[in-house]
Amino acid sequence: MHKFIANTEQDRQDMLKVIGAPSMESLFFDIPENLRFNGELNLEPGYSEIEMMNQLQQLSCLNKSIDQLVCFRGAGAYDHYIPTTIKHLAGRSEFFTAYTPYQPEISQGTLQVIFEYQSMLCELTGMDASNASMYDGPTAAVEAAIMAATIKRKKKIVVSKGLNPEARSVMKTYFHFRDFEMVEVELENGKTNPETLRAAMCPNCAGVIIQSPNFLGMVEDMHALGAVAKETKSIFIAYVDPISLAVLETPGNYGADIVIGEGQGLGNVINFGGPYLGFLATRSEHVRKIPGRIVGQSEDLDGKRAFVLTLQAREQHIRRYKATSNICSNQGLNVLMGSIYMATMGKEGLKEVAKQCFDKAQYTYDKLIATGKFKPAFEGKGFFKEFALVSDVPFEKIDQYLIDNGFLGGFSLAEDYGIEGGHLFCVTEMRSKAEIDRLCSMLEVM
Amino acid sequence: MHKFIANTEQDRQDMLKVIGAPSMESLFFDIPENLRFNGELNLEPGYSEIEMMNQLQQLSCLNKSIDQLVCFRGAGAYDHYIPTTIKHLAGRSEFFTAYTPYQPEISQGTLQVIFEYQSMLCELTGMDASNASMYDGPTAAVEAAIMAATIKRKKKIVVSKGLNPEARSVMKTYFHFRDFEMVEVELENGKTNPETLRAAMCPNCAGVIIQSPNFLGMVEDMHALGAVAKETKSIFIAYVDPISLAVLETPGNYGADIVIGEGQGLGNVINFGGPYLGFLATRSEHVRKIPGRIVGQSEDLDGKRAFVLTLQAREQHIRRYKATSNICSNQGLNVLMGSIYMATMGKEGLKEVAKQCFDKAQYTYDKLIATGKFKPAFEGKGFFKEFALVSDVPFEKIDQYLIDNGFLGGFSLAEDYGIEGGHLFCVTEMRSKAEIDRLCSMLEVM
Amino acid sequence: VYEKLLFEVSKEGRKAYSLPATGVPSVELSSAIAPELLRKEDAQLPELCEVDVVRHYTGLSNKNYGVDTGFYPLGSCTMKYNPKINEDAASVPGMSRLHPYQPDSTLQGTLRMMHELSDMLAEIAGMDSVTLQPAAGAHGELLGLFLIKAYHQHNNDFKRTKIIVPDSAHGTNPATAAVAGFDIVEIASEADGSVNVEALKAALSDEVAGFMLTNPSTLGLFEKSIKEIAELVHEAGGLLYYDGANMNAIMGKTRPGDMGFDVMHYNLHKTFSTPHGGGGPGAGPVGVKKFLEPFLPKPVVSLKDGKYFMDYDRPLSIGKIKGFYGNYGILLRAYTYIKTMGREGIKEVSETAVLNANYMMHRLKKDFDLPMDRLCKHEFVLAGVKENGMVVSTLDVAKRLLDYGYHPPTIYFPLIVHEAIMVEPTETESKETLDEFCDAMIKIAHEAIESPELLKEAPHNTPVKRINEAKAARDLILTYKDSLKG
Amino acid sequence: VYEKLLFEVSKEGRKAYSLPATGVPSVELSSAIAPELLRKEDAQLPELCEVDVVRHYTGLSNKNYGVDTGFYPLGSCTMKYNPKINEDAASVPGMSRLHPYQPDSTLQGTLRMMHELSDMLAEIAGMDSVTLQPAAGAHGELLGLFLIKAYHQHNNDFKRTKIIVPDSAHGTNPATAAVAGFDIVEIASEADGSVNVEALKAALSDEVAGFMLTNPSTLGLFEKSIKEIAELVHEAGGLLYYDGANMNAIMGKTRPGDMGFDVMHYNLHKTFSTPHGGGGPGAGPVGVKKFLEPFLPKPVVSLKDGKYFMDYDRPLSIGKIKGFYGNYGILLRAYTYIKTMGREGIKEVSETAVLNANYMMHRLKKDFDLPMDRLCKHEFVLAGVKENGMVVSTLDVAKRLLDYGYHPPTIYFPLIVHEAIMVEPTETESKETLDEFCDAMIKIAHEAIESPELLKEAPHNTPVKRINEAKAARDLILTYKDSLKG
Known part of the structure; x- marks a missing residue:
């Protein structure tokens, strides 16, 4: 028997007897004979633990991880600091081997974690209500767009090209099959121009999505852009970096109706792109339109504070095809990690992280330009932790040179933004001055 | 404030007020002024987590671990397989952040783990009672020797040179200060000759310690050696490898009075030599002479099964200078890991590990001799997982050659056994045929 | 039982983090970003020290039930053991x-x-x-x-x-x-x-x-x-x-x-x-x-x-x-x-999952209604306790199972079975576990007749008792801030 | 509460391990080692599958109390928080x-x-x-x-x-x-x-x-x-x-x-x-x-x-x-x-440990005897509940603290203090934690007078109640095998 299968040969026999079945095979006699799979699956024999861990080590040797490549790449996936508390606490098996908290009496752990997550997310965004998370930033953008469309009963969404290209490409797929329309607004000098946005608006428009800091790292003029959305009675959707919200104005204060984004930077491993932590928060008036799970506070029979999944009538398992979304899971473990992150960093820590990102990005920007290899892609230094530079040297040459020297450099802006020789650098609090200096002197002598 | 110190500046002030102390400094006014340390400790400022983990990574880069060097070295510290269960379960903080189970009502976890450990250890050794562990094999040897001396009221212990040199050297230190005498019996053809042992015995002798498989890997004739001890009414102490007991005769069956050894191989990380898991088990008649903690089964007020530390009247915190030993801690976490190991491997798994060690050692022995670089150090293949070979090439040359090629080869037998060019190889179940073959072909072309 | 919210443990000035000194010059945010785009009031995230964080989440974990805690026969969810x-x-x-x-x-x-x-x-x-x-x-x-x-x-x-x-x-x-x-x-x-x-x-x-x-x-x-x-x-x-x-x-x-x-x-x-x-x-x-x-x-x-x-x-x-x-x-x-698992193991998974389900179905069908009494696959659906005249609902049975230390099966799904109890044991559970669970189920079926109030008021031994779900939907307290208003 | 011993979960034929095929020829043990030196009967180690092992130790851990569970003011043991x-x-x-x-x-x-x-x-x-x-x-x-x-x-x-x-x-x-x-x-x-x-x-x-x-x-x-x-x-x-x-x-x-x-x-x-x-x-x-x-x-x-x-x-x-x-x-x-911790942190450790001890000493000395009422360092020793006429012992106080969710202080040490209660808070505990513990201690001091039986019979909420230690030393059941004899 296999170590993950409990019953012994003797158990099998005893159980078959109780069932009254002559053989294991007979348990599958309800499958029509011509459908029975009688061959052997073309898989290898099972690996032992030793072999399996060796196999994974061998695979990992074929990779170069960001432990080997000092990471200056972001573009939606970030090498932020992960406090040691997270692994130890999120690894508690009562959390990670539990199902969705449908039995609240034995799920208060998960439920309270989500309630606290919702509370902290609302603090950061200045919104009133948050759901229990979405798959990731891009799918949160889709859900927000659909939510806007539902609220406004219109099918068109205007999107700044400052929105993460992954998010726009996912939206395009969904929109195509839903017969929704997406209008993209070009950037000017790396930012969304409110006038250009206004020109793209029309009475049929349900919502506007603006990312800030945008994909190119620039902080957008969200007050002005929000005003354009308001003028046209559109839902204003802000796609934000939660880390940046420790120092940047809250979406609540600049009039966002829905706030979404990618929460990976909140203590989640970079993990080659997933699983991540999409978030979605909104104002009270739209709470019943939120997709996905929400936890609410209530009381038990003794009047003791207790938490439950609430507003389930919106969800697919109750409402079926009338549900606000087909989403059925949330990113429970990622919520947990994000919550432990916020609890560990706290009010001051998150500010310090944000400020370090900003300071180090500013420093790196100047230093990289000083190498003589780059010039600014846009005017001004109004960026948060990422910025775009342009080089005359072909992108691939710089990229490979840096990899050979132990760095993962900027992200190419050629494909998504047509900026040939464009590099989007990211500098988080993880990068030490020594690493930055080494990167720059490496490029200087290239 | 520091992250591991809870009180804020405000708390400090509030608490000082309650105490009625004018300042933090005043809390130390009971220290005579000339003893107060007014300078700054010559330590660095505190490292942040990021800096600390970087520092450890940098240190680790100055090492070559046995992930980089395929390990054919044993000699008392073994690269045995560690099931994945151990880290996950022993890492549960209710276990590892608990103190000694002096409050049994909230320590049933620790207590039951020890009770089960005692039970399994007795199964392996054929003894009646085990303590809750000792620091390591060598100190267990000392404690067993003292126990024999106490039982027999004599001060001399006869020890085979097959006993681990670390153990003998630790015994020498203790014995020197206790005015005990240790007599070493030379090996013949890698084993203890019962006749030579008999010649070393005298009426003043309290006990005999024989290791089997001995340090050189050979299985000793424990029946004959035990008989010699019995003839002279000495306590027969067997120092054994618990893994080997899955296939080798139980010390209980060959007449051992006390069984000791190093339990690291039972699921404990190799960890540069510690912390390890010394064990000590004995027959019923000597149970009150056992050093260290013991757990017993009892009942609570409701008659429910419960476990407690028992026979505490032997211990230092009750009996003070009349205690059987000054040992006060046990290797609680190592006991836990050893227990999870035995529970995971179980009856069949431990046998399979032992058999794989044996088969692979036999195979490697033949193959290494076939390289032409080695010849047997002793006649016969009566070894378990370690064996001694001799080479004409200087030891250091082979050792460095292997390290340069990614292997940690055998342990030098020159210093402890005067065998110039002697290598003690160890082959555990972790070594694959491919690794063994690679080692041998590497040596062949050397 | 641990009872606090993060925000109730929080105290100004505590910290659980440590960051290195930046090493680079500090730049005024407003030198690069327009002041109206900068945050005016701090986000009121909690402030704790590390031991608080650790005890908080350790305490919360102890109010959760996972597969590592015990049997989780949640139909259609395949709550098998998750190998370490x-x-x-x-x-x-x-x-x-x-x-x-x-x-x-x-x-x-x-x-x-x-x-x-x-x-x-x-x-x-x-x-x-x-x-x-x-x-x-x-x-x-x-x-x-x-x-x-x-x-x-x-x-x-x-x-x-x-x-x-x-x-x-x-x-x-x-x-x-x-x-x-x-x-x-x-x-x-x-x-x-x-x-x-x-x-x-x-x-x-x-x-x-x-x-x-x-x-x-x-x-x-x-x-x-x-x-x-x-x-x-x-x-x-x-x-x-x-x-x-x-x-x-x-x-x-x-x-x-x-x-x-x-x-x-x-x-x-x-x-x-x-x-x-x-x-x-x-x-x-x-x-x-x-x-x-x-x-x-x-x-x-x-x-x-x-x-x-x-x-x-x-x-x-x-x-x-x-x-x-x-x-x-x-x-x-x-x-x-x-x-x-490999070639053989993968097949054994399904064989055993089906064996376990059929075994439980046979053990339970005397005391629970079994609408479809024939060979099942990896799960089966009961239709509530037998002959109880609807005093006791499937929900009551589920809540009572909590007292016995089990996660209940899926209930009220599929919709086409009245008072459905959907049991999926998976292959990772031993006969002993199945037997103990069946024993508890049968005991509950008897309790349903002999002392139905035991079920109606269940659970009795959980960190909280039955929760008022209507109140949650009515009050809509979705954040700690909301809870302070109430 | 989980109640089994490994041996009671064990069943022949189960396994929780996996090992690779050896790849090398199998050699008869007796070809190299004399048969009398080989084991005749298997060691009766338990046989479990992985989920059994995991649930066993998870269940046992839940019957333990560690620093991550809560306050552990065990005098002379310095049970400070262990950083992750x-x-x-x-x-x-x-x-x-x-x-x-x-x-x-x-x-x-x-x-x-x-x-x-x-x-x-x-x-x-x-x-x-x-x-x-x-x-x-x-x-x-x-x-x-x-x-x-x-x-x-x-x-x-x-x-x-x-x-x-x-x-x-x-x-x-x-x-x-x-x-x-x-x-x-x-x-x-x-x-x-x-x-x-x-x-x-x-x-x-x-x-x-x-x-x-x-x-x-x-x-x-x-x-x-x-x-x-x-x-x-x-x-x-x-x-x-x-x-x-x-x-x-x-x-x-x-x-x-x-x-x-x-x-x-x-x-x-x-x-x-x-x-x-x-x-x-x-x-x-x-x-x-x-x-x-x-x-x-x-x-x-x-x-x-x-x-x-x-x-x-x-x-x-x-x-x-x-x-x-x-x-x-x-x-x-x-x-x-x-x-x-570094230069500054190390000093702050001791300063705070001493501050915490003095603070608790002052809060507790009204309700407990404090033989040495003066500046203490990192710990202090009480001499039992005040004026209780010895109805209630220090042991009773300790056991009652278990009901309040605390690990008790060290008791009956040092020997030179009668009914000693030795409290060491360490620096890692917050004022709130100290206050809550002191509140519980004071409440217990009152209970000692008003309802001493509450203390005599404590603990009430632990996985087991008070254990018969004399029986353990008398019966000497030190292994599972012993327990089967009884």
């Missing part, structure tokens, strides 16, 4: 500390793993090609329907706007079809949960894009007419979608691809042992037959000249449905699971 | 997957860590040199006494066979002196636990090898006459030993080396935050003044020409006292702790 080696696999640094935009040359190990996993999943289900991109089962369903739509559109067949769904289906099926922009045609099932073939025939037309089905059905019974169903759907020009929720019943015994399904999703968090994480993340790869392969989302991990690469050159691809490439951490776990 | 980064440090593979007999050239990182840790410990205590070899506090004491003996022997002074120990000392002090082959002279302490200098003078002679002391004393009070004591002992030709158990009170404020101590041990598992592990492992490095350095155990980690090496060339060394080099995994944790 999966977690170790997912935390090998060289496999997880990877940026999603690294060049392929630095990712050969990871790409190979993904390629291999796709192949293994395809083999197990008898499909031709598998994408790993969907983040969850429902997400996989959505992709599946997108693919069906793309296929019809590619054939210039734009009138197929309907998806047929049985009324016994999981709620996600109709919800997904709606999100994918289809109209839903729900057909009534037979009393035993199987497809009513006549109803299906009646629903089929040239407006039907596809039919969504799970097999075994949500009642745990194998759909015998599946071949006929497939032919009917295909003849009508529709495609057949397989909901992989119940795949734990059939691995190595029969394959959706062989049954005639064209597209399907897998639930890696069910069948392939990745932990449910208190609600996620899961992963919902989608398998297709050859003719649908060109439509799969971008990128596809491909192999050329011994090098793996992310293939974006897919002209017919529907595009992306998720950022990056799927829930990679979950994929690593499932890869490890399939590799460690 | 220590655990991460100890599991860096390149620092832990090391064979103890690797050549020094492959160990430069590890040797540097050990060298640095020795230096840091020496600096904190004002000693000249530190060995990391002892495995625990008691082991460190033993080494310390060996060093004292070696020193006298080296001076051909063989008549010094006595060690003086105060009657307030930890039990390990006299036990260790006995194990080291000394005769013990116990001297009565003053009522406040301090050294009775006259008694000491009377005990000193040219037969005295040394005097063992802890400062602050086991009553948590600083020994004011320490300079005089040191001079007296030294004048008599003896050496002064410092028991490091109470070092958490004085770091950065005063140093044993400066007080005149010649040799001492550190408890890394107390002062330096390594976890207690349910009883161990700990680590008990020993620090000495220059003149004792030559006697330190072998090997010593030394530095020459920029290379670290294991120095075995120590002609006066007493030899080894433990296999290999100490509890290395624990050393790594303590190294990490000192580095992360």
